[in-house]
Amino acid sequence: xxxxxxxxxxxxxxxxxxxxxxxxxxxxxxxxxxxxxxxxxxxxxxxxxxxxxxxxxxxxxxxxxxxxxxxxxxxxxxxxxxxxxxxxxxxxxxxxxxxxxxxxxxxxxxxxxxxxxxxxxxxxxxxxxxxxxxxxxxxxxxxxxxxxxxxxxxxxx
Amino acid sequence: xxxxxxxxxxxxxxxxxxxxxxxxxxxxxxxxxxxxxxxxxxxxxxxxxxxxxxxxxxxxxxxxxxxxxxxxxxxxxxxxxxxxxxxxxxxxxxxxxxxxxxxxxxxxxxxxxxxxxxxxxxxxxxxxxxxxxxxxxxxxxxxxxxxxxxxxxxxxx
DNA sequence: CTCCAGTTGACACCAAGTCTCATTCGGTGA
DNA sequence: TCACCGAATGAGACTTGGTGTCAACTGGAG
Numbered sequence: 001x002x003x004x005x006x007x008x009x010x011x012x013x014x015x016x017x018x019x020x021x022x023x024x025x026x027x028x029x030x031x032x033x034x035x036x037x038x039x040x041x042x043x044x045x046x047x048x049x050x051x052x053x054x055x056x057x058x059x060x061x062x063x064x065x066x067x068x069x070x071x072x073x074x075x076x077x078x079x080x081x082x083x084x085x086x087x088x089x090x091x092x093x094x095x096x097x098x099x100x101x102x103x104x105x106x107x108x109x110x111x112x113x114x115x116x117x118x119x120x121x122x123x124x125x126x127x128x129x130x131x132x133x134x135x136x137x138x139x140x141x142x143x144x145x146x147x148x149x150x151x152x153x154x155x156x157x
Numbered sequence: 158x159x160x161x162x163x164x165x166x167x168x169x170x171x172x173x174x175x176x177x178x179x180x181x182x183x184x185x186x187x188x189x190x191x192x193x194x195x196x197x198x199x200x201x202x203x204x205x206x207x208x209x210x211x212x213x214x215x216x217x218x219x220x221x222x223x224x225x226x227x228x229x230x231x232x233x234x235x236x237x238x239x240x241x242x243x244x245x246x247x248x249x250x251x252x253x254x255x256x257x258x259x260x261x262x263x264x265x266x267x268x269x270x271x272x273x274x275x276x277x278x279x280x281x282x283x284x285x286x287x288x289x290x291x292x293x294x295x296x297x298x299x300x301x302x303x304x305x306x307x308x309x310x311x312x313x314x
Numbered sequence: 315c316t317c318c319a320g321t322t323g324a325c326a327c328c329a330a331g332t333c334t335c336a337t338t339c340g341g342t343g344a
Numbered sequence: 345t346c347a348c349c350g351a352a353t354g355a356g357a358c359t360t361g362g363t364g365t366c367a368a369c370t371g372g373a374g
Contacts, residue, residue: 017320017371039361046323060323065362081292085244086361100286109284115272116295127266129257129297135238136293138273140286174340174351196330203354217354222331243330 001092004030007076014074021059025067034106035080035088035099038068080108083139102142104149109142158249161187164233171231178216182224192237192245192258192265195225239263240296259299261306266299 007026008018016022028045029036046059068089071077077089083103090099092110099108116134124131141149164183165175173179185202186193203216225246228234234246240260247256249267256265273291281288298306 019321019371021322037361042361058323060325062324062363062365063322066321081238083290087242100280100284100288102286103289109286111280111284113276115276116293119270119272120295123257123268123295124297127257127268128300129259129266129295130303131257131295131297132260133240133296134294135296136273137291138277138280138286138288139290139292140281140288143285146287176340176352178353194330199330215354217356218330219332219334219355220353223352 002030002076007071010074010076011070016070021063022067024059025064026071029068029071029077029089029091032091035082035090035101035108037082037086037088038065041068081135081137082106098136098138100138100140102145103139104141104145107142107144159187159233164228167231167233168227173227178220179224181216182221183228186225186228186234186246186248189248191263192239192247192256194239194243194245195222198225237265238292238294255293255295257295257297259302260296261298261302264299264301 004023004026007030008023011022011026012018024045025041028041042061042064046061046064068077071091072079072089075095077091078097078099080088080090080099080101082088083101090108090110095112096114097110097112098114099110101108114136116136120131123129161180161183164187165180168179168183169175181202182198185198199218199221203218203221225234228248229236229246232252234248235254235256237245237247237256237258239245240258247265247267252269253271254267254269255271256267258265271293273293277288280286
């Protein structure tokens with residue numbers, strides 16, 4: 001997992017300024033252990049109620065969206081699609097990876113193996129397409145939600 | 158490819174009424190050879206300009222969204238994600254399939270081979286998740302757009 | 315310390331999709 | 345054929361998620 005320092009270094013390396021709002025977004029983003037939406041971040045550190053931890057400044061909606069876009073372009077964040085179809089972000093190590101997301105609690109587990117990389121040559125040959133990119137998300141139920149579901153089924157209210 | 162009759166039969170089989178707006182949506186949907194968005198359909202057969210073919214009735218936005226949802230739930234339509242991240246629909250034969258979509262012109266080609274079905278057992282074992290569903294889209298450039306791109310590169314304005 | 319370009323926050327705007335509700339209509343039973 | 349009933353419809357307000365604009369601010373180089 002990346003640290004705040006590392007992310008800040010990446011930003012500076014790419015010519016982005018290190019501002020307080022950006023630091024706050026980075027800190028918030030690193031605090032999430034599961035996928036979060038831009039709007040969640042807006043309601044956490046933008047305007048509204050506190051829970052900010054450090055300063056009392058509120059961060060603009062546009063700034064949050066812009067910063068997320070920058071972090072995603074630097075591969076600090078991965079953009080993924082939630083089971084409900086909405087886009088979300090998740091922060092984990094660098095590199096190409098996909099996620100398996102729990103439909104109940106939203107927990108995401110990354111896996112680095114990408115079946116598309118194997119499939120691509122065949123697919124390119126069969127369809128004559130030049131393959132540039134792909135989108136892969138797997139949805140299911142995580143171990144702890146499975147336990148909850150079984151418990152609920154065994155002892156219905 | 159399904160016919161209008163077949164789709165109407167599927168609707169009736171599942172207890173849905175066969176109404177004029179639904180028939181119009183089905184007809185419009187079957188007319189598309191590439192992915193279309195709900196909003197495209199709204200501007201085609203809802204309100205606005207004609208091009209309706211048969212009757213001059215305009216179909217409500219809500220009705221179109223509702224009908225698309227029904228058709229998708231009956232597997233008549235497949236819901237997919239466009240290169241720009243927006244959801245779209247495509248109408249092809251029944252059954253589980255994925256699409257490779259051209260980032261330039263939007264042409265989609267289906268492929269029935271699903272790498273996730275092979276990957277699922279391993280993934281379930283490694284992550285302890287119970288796998289229920291997945292989302293896979295491949296993006297690239299179709300043969301004709303490749304030709305266009307090469308022609309444009311060879312003879313720049 | 316000064317300066318300036320990058321960045322910010324506020325807010326208007328837009329697009330896509332959902333919700334509500336009075337009205338309409340398809341299909342069934344008489 | 346007709347009446348009836350509940351599903352379906354259309355209009356439009358509303359919600360949600362995201363973008364664009366612009367004056368003011370600020371990090372950091374000199």
